[in-house]
Amino acid sequence: MSGHQQQSISPELREWIREQLGQGFTREQVLAAMKSSGWQESVALRALDEPVGDGSDAAVQVASRVPEPDLSGGRPTLWIDGREVKVLLTLSQPRIVVLGGLLSDEECDAMVAAASARLARSETVASSEGGSEINPARTSDGMFFERGESELIRKVESRLAEFLNWPIDHGEGLQVLRYRPGAEYLPHYDYFDPEMDGAAAILKRGGQRVATLVMYLNTPAAGGATIFPDIKLDVSPIKGNAVFFSYDRPHPQTQSLHGGAPVREGEKWVATKWLREGVFV
Numbered sequence: 001m002s003g004h005q006q007q008s009i010s011p012e013l014r015e016w017i018r019e020q021l022g023q024g025f026t027r028e029q030v031l032a033a034m035k036s037s038g039w040q041e042s043v044a045l046r047a048l049d050e051p052v053g054d055g056s057d058a059a060v061q062v063a064s065r066v067p068e069p070d071l072s073g074g075r076p077t078l079w080i081d082g083r084e085v086k087v088l089l090t091l092s093q094p095r096i097v098v099l100g101g102l103l104s105d106e107e108c109d110a111m112v113a114a115a116s117a118r119l120a121r122s123e124t125v126a127s128s129e130g131g132s133e134i135n136p137a138r139t140s141d142g143m144f145f146e147r148g149e150s151e152l153i154r155k156v157e158s159r160l161a162e163f164l165n166w167p168i169d170h171g172e173g174l175q176v177l178r179y180r181p182g183a184e185y186l187p188h189y190d191y192f193d194p195e196m197d198g199a200a201a202i203l204k205r206g207g208q209r210v211a212t213l214v215m216y217l218n219t220p221a222a223g224g225a226t227i228f229p230d231i232k233l234d235v236s237p238i239k240g241n242a243v244f245f246s247y248d249r250p251h252p253q254t255q256s257l258h259g260g261a262p263v264r265e266g267e268k269w270v271a272t273k274w275l276r277e278g279v280f281v
């Protein structure tokens, strides 16, 4: 396909682009593939930018800015808030970073102690009023700390803000979950489905969730990995370690599907920080 005649965007081309993006190829990869098969760049770009489908396609959703740790030095450990934190694993797509020693044992124990007193059956955001209700997919118990509610929480939050380059006020209060043997959290996305009832009310308080940091507050005797089914990755729950992942749009294409595998022996305690696009109120 060369020459100077104007190429046109056929329905087949649109469908092909939609498929490629749906399979997780980036816009840049699709553009490169089109160019190498003879499409003029201007036409390829126009085709890529055309709105398609009902608006729920990842292709038409604008990517959000997401928190991102500065790992540019390529160092195996980072100094964060005076602590030497290990960079144990990084993945670029989906974006996942596993950290060792983000929290000290004492900090983990103090968070467990503070949370224990306040545990109630976990709730997830699911009701038609945009409120909360008990969700059988999550069989743990949980509570939220208020942002900045104690010296410990402030210390942990400022460490996370430093690590993620993301302001403290662009995050929800830390959530602590306790899983007993057999308890699990089935695979899910942390972003809010924009189509669900009550989404508007939730999104008004700080926009979408764009990243998650799960910190392990203890080491269960068996089971309880954080699992990423799309990429078949299991992260071991080790006290003081953490897994960070981000998702720049509320779409499965982010491959941010994850869950907590059943705890087999002992308990599992985690603290989760959800990062928002804007100021969470």
Ligand SMILES: O=C(O)CCC(=O)C(=O)O
Pocket (backbone or CB within 6 Å): 177, 185, 190, 212, 214, 224, 225, 226, 227, 258, 259, 260, 261, 270, 272
């Ligand atoms: O417990 C885990 O490993 C995952 C927790 C989780 O997915 C969440 O808190 O959103």
Ligand SMILES: [Fe+2]
Pocket (backbone or CB within 6 Å): 188, 189, 190, 212, 258
């Ligand atoms: Fe989650």
